[in-house]
Amino acid sequence: MRLENVWLRYHRRGPWVLQGVDVRIGAGEAAVVLGRNGVGKSTLLQVAAGVLRPARGRVADRPARVGWVPERFPADQPFTVEHYLGAMGRMAGLTAPEADRAVGVWVERLGLTRFRRVRLPELSKGTAQKVGLAQAMLRRPGLLVLDEPWEGLDATARELVPELIDEVLGDGGSVLVSDHRGETVRLPGARRWAVADGTVTEEGPPATEEVAVVEVAVPAARVAGVVARLRAEGHRVLGVRLGSAADPAGPTGDVAADPAGPGADAAAPAAAGDGRPLDTSLLVDQPSAVDPSAGVRR
Numbered sequence: 001m002r003l004e005n006v007w008l009r010y011h012r013r014g015p016w017v018l019q020g021v022d023v024r025i026g027a028g029e030a031a032v033v034l035g036r037n038g039v040g041k042s043t044l045l046q047v048a049a050g051v052l053r054p055a056r057g058r059v060a061d062r063p064a065r066v067g068w069v070p071e072r073f074p075a076d077q078p079f080t081v082e083h084y085l086g087a088m089g090r091m092a093g094l095t096a097p098e099a100d101r102a103v104g105v106w107v108e109r110l111g112l113t114r115f116r117r118v119r120l121p122e123l124s125k126g127t128a129q130k131v132g133l134a135q136a137m138l139r140r141p142g143l144l145v146l147d148e149p150w151e152g153l154d155a156t157a158r159e160l161v162p163e164l165i166d167e168v169l170g171d172g173g174s175v176l177v178s179d180h181r182g183e184t185v186r187l188p189g190a191r192r193w194a195v196a197d198g199t200v201t202e203e204g205p206p207a208t209e210e211v212a213v214v215e216v217a218v219p220a221a222r223v224a225g226v227v228a229r230l231r232a233e234g235h236r237v238l239g240v241r242l243g244s245a246a247d248p249a250g251p252t253g254d255v256a257a258d259p260a261g262p263g264a265d266a267a268a269p270a271a272a273g274d275g276r277p278l279d280t281s282l283l284v285d286q287p288s289a290v291d292p293s294a295g296v297r298r
């Protein structure tokens, strides 16, 4: 997904909150949005989620299913937890039985079982936040946007947030999260977007960092998931090639996709050893899968 030259202000003659923002995030990647209070983090997340429309510029390739968790869950709605979540599940495109099943799963995971029949306005802030998390996860989002997700949550639920993020990333989704409490140290692999003066700057890894290249053989059918997981942990995936199970490092392997390397041919058809197509969709157009020469072979 890309934000291209995005401008936004809340009133016709008001100050611009976002001014020509250009950022992108790939499948299986997370980005933490940082900046001082009032700088525009929530505004940026809402544009990314499609809650706010930019005055100028555009958001391209936003995944079809977006999970949006606002900083403050709007609990002033006259529904019980289970009615609200069931309705949200159906709005997300689940059938009634699927929605019921999903509600059961997330109510349990988030420790909401005893609140099922409680009306939203009667919930504490932390419990309402959990309902906010649950509604975003009922149908696995391709983009999960979390505005200060740790705010108001109890210790157990705070532990769960990185777990949910990992699950979305592991399925090839993208995650954006803002945080002013430093909790995002729990997301060591995330990219870091610093918001200041209406613009967003990506903070890169320290240039002096020494790296090593590790070659790993995985079943071809699991390539997409493994690549997404590696990226979610902050590793750069330099390329993927096919090999044989007997001799994975042998010379017979064809290059299936080298996402950013010189001569990369993302359109080249690739098939797993058993003839099934290899899902390389996650391996193209990834800005973070970069310069293979950055890896040092020792």
Ligand SMILES: Nc1ncnc2c1ncn2[C@@H]1O[C@H](COP(=O)(O)OP(=O)(O)OP(=O)(O)O)[C@@H](O)[C@H]1O
Pocket: 010, 017, 035, 036, 037, 038, 039, 040, 041, 042, 043, 044, 180
């Ligand atoms: N609905 C609104 N109407 C008018 N101005 C708004 C609105 N929402 C936000 N703003 C203003 O836009 C600017 C950016 O706000 P935003 O909430 O995006 O910042 P933030 O970085 O998320 O802040 P915080 O860390 O306090 O949540 C602020 O000056 C804020 O007052």
